Amino acid sequence: MIQELNRIQQEVLQSVGNKFDKDLRHDKTKELRIKLKNAYIIDPYSIDEYIARDGYKALHKVLFSMTPDDVIEEVKKSGLKGRSGGGFPTGMKWSFVKKSDKQHYIIMNADEGESAATIDGVLMRQDPHCAIEGMIIAGFATGATIGYVYIRYEYPEAQRAMEHAIEQAIAKNLLGKNIMGSGVDFDIIMYRGAGAYICGEETSIISSIEGLRGNSKNKPPFPAIEGLFNKPTIINNVETLGIVPQILLNGGEWFASMGVPGSEGTKVFTLTGQLKEPKTVEVPLGTTIRELIELGGGMREGRQFKAFVTGSPNITMLGPNDIDMPIQFDTFKKRQVMVGSGGTVFLDDSTCLMHFMHFNVDLLAIESCGRCTPCRAGTRKMTQFFEKIIEGEATMDDLQKMKDLAEHMRDASLCGLGVAMGMTMYSALYSFEDEFVEHIRDKHCRCGKCFNEVAA
Amino acid sequence: MKISMTINGNVVEAEQGQTVLDVLQVQQVDVPTLCYLKDLNDIAACRMCVAEVNGSRLQTTCTLEAADGMVVNTETERVNNSRKQTLELLASYHSFDCWTCPREKNCDLFDQMRLYNVDDVFKHSFELEGKELKLNESSSITLDSSKCVHCSSCIAVCDQIAGVGVLEYMERGYDSVISPVFGKGSLDEVNCIGCGLCTKVCPTAAIVERDHIKRVEAALDDPNTFVVAQIDPAVRAAIGEEFGYDIGTPVETYEGQIFGALQLMGFDDITTTNLAQDFAVVESAHELLHELAQPEDQNRFPLFSSCSAGWIRYAEQNHPEMLSHISTAKAPHMMQGSFVKNFIAHDVYGVDATKLFVVTISPCTAHKTEADRDDMVNDGLKNVDAVITTRELARMIQYARIDIDDVTPVTIESPLDHSANALAIPTVNGGLMEQILRTAQRQTGETPTQEIVYEPLQADSILFKATVMIQGQEVLVASAQGGKGMQDMMDYLAIQESNKAQGLPYEQFHYVEFMGCPGGCINGGGQPILREEYKSGLDVTTLRRRSLEQSIHYDNQYVPSNELVQFYKTKVKEVASPTAKRYLHTTYLDKSVINR
């Protein structure tokens, strides 16, 4: 089989000319394209071109020369942490699955609900095979023989690319029964969501695939123990799974050599907001916010950087004083900020933070599944508090209640959505408490956006 | 396996596999819960049961499995603040009209708000928002989502015990509402069987029985209306609980006062449904004997009972193909209503039947739907005009400002209640089936079987079967309780039917009794609410039985009363006569369209 892969590789390499030599990096010094190495270079509808770029070699190596534990060990060595935002070590997550004769599942989280993120979308549209290969490897490592791709409703193009890629992989016996003659089986089922943000949360995905309303479930039990159809289930993000083949092909140490200790490897970011050139880039972790701004062409003309926001609507933020902070799991965690899924929003000084917060908090209220009390009612109350601030009716008492409520939501909500609201408030108050107070106590909006009379 | 954990500073032993909440309950540490129902609902939605565990984010004890060395704190400031804030949030959209609320005295939200001294900060911060009152009335059940705390308990019992799953969340987030499935406007448009289980698990008054009190009050207020109350024995077994008597207190302790209160409220006659049961038993026994006499290929076996209104709804909605198997005898209280109005209004009450208003006081919420059926009308007169539950009766007594302790006890002296069979056994044992079997035996000159021995249909089954000899024939009977049980029974019967068709071994049942409520009428959907039953598994049925046990004289001979004989002679002529068929029997309708 490896001869077959090599033959295809040779054939393609001889016929594509210099197509693969393109360098798409935005800035040759800072960008580092690992996950995006194929994006916009190969034809996503050609499995041969993927193979020509060393595709499915990692799978071959894994199936014929490694045990599941070897795979997990290698992923642990790489330091890979989940790219969906939480930063949970992937190798460790895989090792939680207790091998048993029960059916195990892998779910690829392709719901990418964050409004500022188009990372998984780009990967699936431009390089669908990398995630498929990663998923099969993850299945081998955790004993799963069925994988679900939970893809968001709004991604029909990515879905087409994925479905086509799955068909091609099956036709080449890289997927399906007895893969490459190794005796290992793995099947992939595409499952399209219905467009709810909460259905990116892992337990909601499980409910959704089970045919139930997309509601979050309490953890523990964690999906690795009791997940889809009550069977052990591993849920990983597209970007996380997409890098797995290269880690196994080049070794964990290769991956760990990029980035910084504790935050190994690269991360794809979608830079959006008030930048000159919003775009999707891949940089090693440890890159600073200032460097990202530069990659985005700088802030708009005549405007000052105000805030770096990760995620949307599930946001946390850093302020002007943090502009040289490196993007790392540990430094961010210390400030209770999430690295996030890679969707980022840069705000300049023309944006009123109260309006921005109101927008996001309201989105969270709309997208809350409504199961647990703190989030169902808390998101709504928080929206109303921001309405009051914007209308100039809030009191300092209200600010205290907002703080208490945020704390409560973080402490007692059932899932990450409610918890995130607590973190959102914490990070906003950390950098911008003065702007809150200006609005509430002095009825002053430095951007001239609040209190109807000013706007009128 | 034993494990050891620290709870509020005390080292305690626990069992592996218990939840932390289980352990707390064993240790008698009070923890508030709203959404948790044992083995039914562990969705950890309300977040009231939280505790600090090993210094992490707060954990819900109802879902957290106890582990060796765990350190749990349930009474810290952080925990209490969190609970208080949760309650504040719930209060921020609750419509507080407690003084008119059916759950005024039995509301978990209210009790917990008082316990945690909630001062409702959010309503102080905003104009009172109160969720839009979304009343959703159906013939048995009323939903008021402005009182819902989103615990999902009703969804859980409807799905897992009633087995029909007709309640669901609609909308998302703050706008979530409990609603009939498919967003239908009323539970009557979906597969609801009216069993009322949902009303018994709701921590607030968001889901309650359909109100009939107003109907009854209007009748009582009208001087030209003669109002008759017919009380089901199961009501007598439980009404004391509404007035502070312990569950299981002998009925004699308070029953006289209840009758007295009914008199004070202006009921013109107070009677039981014993006569009704006599009628039902006699008519049904005749039906059974009639079928037993048919040649094998022409009988209707298995015959199905007809006394449970929840079962009739279930059958009409789900098994239209089986309707011909259901006994045509009306439910007892309906028979009695029909008989009283159409035959003896003049003789016994001296009033015109059109002036007669019959109220069934019932443990059952499905009876409400039954009373309003178009086919429960004879000669233009509704058989029963209103059905109030045990809970509604208690409320009416309160509304009338009657202090039950001050009421002089009275005994019923209804011209209708001279039945020698004032046994009340049927509602205690479950259904009327045993009486029907014994009566059939007696009618054929046999000695009624004293003790009917049941065995589970299959291992671990909630269904039971027994064999009784009638005229030398082995009569195989079975009994199913609760919506889920009814479903399982129908599935089981379908398997027998298909085995029979394929020539495989099968069981031929002759009579199957279906009861809409698990535990039978004594644990009906209109009985006093004791959420402990579902929170910790309290055996309400057995406890309630105790209240009747001392006062009921079991007579398994089941000899018909002189009254009954007399009534047949003078009014109905004969069992199963055309007159009986017209007034005491009914027909069933295919309502399965609701399912499609």
Ligand SMILES: Cc1cc2nc3c(=O)[nH]c(=O)nc-3n(C[C@H](O)[C@H](O)[C@H](O)COP(=O)(O)O)c2cc1C
């Ligand atoms: C409200 C909410 C929304 C989420 N949405 C997404 C999403 O759209 N895509 C995603 O990959 N993970 C999302 N997550 C994270 C997942 O729950 C899960 O942690 C992740 O898929 C794990 O993948 P990883 O270990 O590869 O990071 C969301 C989490 C929460 C709480």
Ligand code: SF4
């Ligand atoms: S935190 Fe929000 S989204 Fe998560 S379970 Fe609670 S209500 Fe649902």
Ligand code: SF4
């Ligand atoms: S109606 Fe009652 S039982 Fe149902 S979810 Fe609401 S509060 Fe809970």
Ligand code: FES
């Ligand atoms: S969350 Fe435990 S009782 Fe509701």
